[in-house]
Amino acid sequence: MPKKMTSLNLAPLAGFTDKSFRALCLEFGADAVTTEMVSAKALTFGDKKSLRLAIPADPRCAVQLFGSEPAIIQEAAWIVAALSPAAIDINMGCPVPKVVGNGEGSALMRNPALICRIVEAARTCGLPVTVKLRAGIDGVKNAPECARAAQAGGASAVTIHGRLREQMYQPGTVDKAIIAAVKQAVSIPVYANGDIATPADMADMLWETGADGVMIGRAALGNPAVFRELAGGVPADAAERMALCCRHIAAMVADKGEGLAMREARAHLCWYLRGLHGAAALRAKAVQLETFSQFEALMEEVEHLWTE
Numbered sequence: 001m002p003k004k005m006t007s008l009n010l011a012p013l014a015g016f017t018d019k020s021f022r023a024l025c026l027e028f029g030a031d032a033v034t035t036e037m038v039s040a041k042a043l044t045f046g047d048k049k050s051l052r053l054a055i056p057a058d059p060r061c062a063v064q065l066f067g068s069e070p071a072i073i074q075e076a077a078w079i080v081a082a083l084s085p086a087a088i089d090i091n092m093g094c095p096v097p098k099v100v101g102n103g104e105g106s107a108l109m110r111n112p113a114l115i116c117r118i119v120e121a122a123r124t125c126g127l128p129v130t131v132k133l134r135a136g137i138d139g140v141k142n143a144p145e146c147a148r149a150a151q152a153g154g155a156s157a158v159t160i161h162g163r164l165r166e167q168m169y170q171p172g173t174v175d176k177a178i179i180a181a182v183k184q185a186v187s188i189p190v191y192a193n194g195d196i197a198t199p200a201d202m203a204d205m206l207w208e209t210g211a212d213g214v215m216i217g218r219a220a221l222g223n224p225a226v227f228r229e230l231a232g233g234v235p236a237d238a239a240e241r242m243a244l245c246c247r248h249i250a251a252m253v254a255d256k257g258e259g260l261a262m263r264e265a266r267a268h269l270c271w272y273l274r275g276l277h278g279a280a281a282l283r284a285k286a287v288q289l290e291t292f293s294q295f296e297a298l299m300e301e302v303e304h305l306w307t308e
């Protein structure tokens with residue numbers, strides 16, 4: 001396998017990038033992984049679920065915080081620092097109305113001075129701080145200005161998802177030129193994100209942006225071996241993907257207990273089933289799974305689909 005020249009990072013994905021999924025992505029060559037976004041405010045209230053989400057479980061894992069008040073981000077950063085993650089990432093790209101309505105996520109891109117203060121506040125805990133931005137918000141593509149503000153506050157890297165907040169996840173809207181402009185605007189590493197699923201997508205993104213690496217989100221869902229493929233290795237076939245699915249969901253059960261794990265596993269399973277013959281009917285069963293033995297029975301059905 002050729003030596004990798006660029007960083008391959010797993011994107012934070014709420015509801016998906018838990019400890020079990022991150023471990024598989026690391027095994028297949030992800031250089032860095034991130035928890036899903038965790039509320040800074042909830043951490044400062046001692047919320048148990050948020051604390052659990054913030055456990056990195058591997059020294060290559062960063063913890064992503066969302067919030068808008070520097071003092072609260074600072075307090076949360078100190079709580080997270082005690083868990084020894086690789087870094088703290090600040091969410092400045094979430095487009096969800098409830099989050100944006102609170103002035104958090106991508107709403108921070110309306111206020112570059114606040115971005116600088118938030119990064120400074122998080123930096124006081126001593127960990128590296130990174131930020132994840134979009135191209136911009138309200139039709140204004142100001143990611144270069146926001147990245148400069150983050151750098152001025154002491155950020156050690158920025159990731160740019162090349163869509164405006166209002167473009168959500170609309171296909172065909174990733175703007176590579178704005179990522180290239182960010183790369184020109186700052187001296188810290190820049191990671192490019194958005195719609196990278198194949199080695200060709202990655203090569204185009206790196207060529208057009210000059211970015212120092214890429215962040216991979218949805219292409220890893222149902223296919224954590226995508227990191228091996230992006231590093232020049234073989235793509236996973238259906239049999240390997242299903243074997244990984246079994247390992248993945250067994251690890252979730254061991255980590256969280258059967259009830260919670262199986263509820264969360266349903267969405268993962270739908271991604272693993274994507275592209276298989278008869279996937280629609282299988283997904284209808286997947287979303288009703290309650291127990292690991294029901295999951296094993298479904299996997300037997302799936303196996304017949306490509307062994308018959």
Ligand SMILES: Cc1cc2nc3c(=O)[nH]c(=O)nc-3n(C[C@H](O)[C@H](O)[C@H](O)COP(=O)(O)O)c2cc1C
Pocket residue numbers: 011012013014015035036037064091092093094132161193194195196215216217218219
């Ligand atoms: C289900 C889902 C959950 C996400 N959760 C987060 C999150 O917690 N924090 C974050 O910064 N971005 C989150 N994102 C955005 C992704 O990290 C990424 O920027 C986006 O999916 C584009 O990359 P992709 O085309 O490789 O998926 C989420 C996206 C999806 C689809």
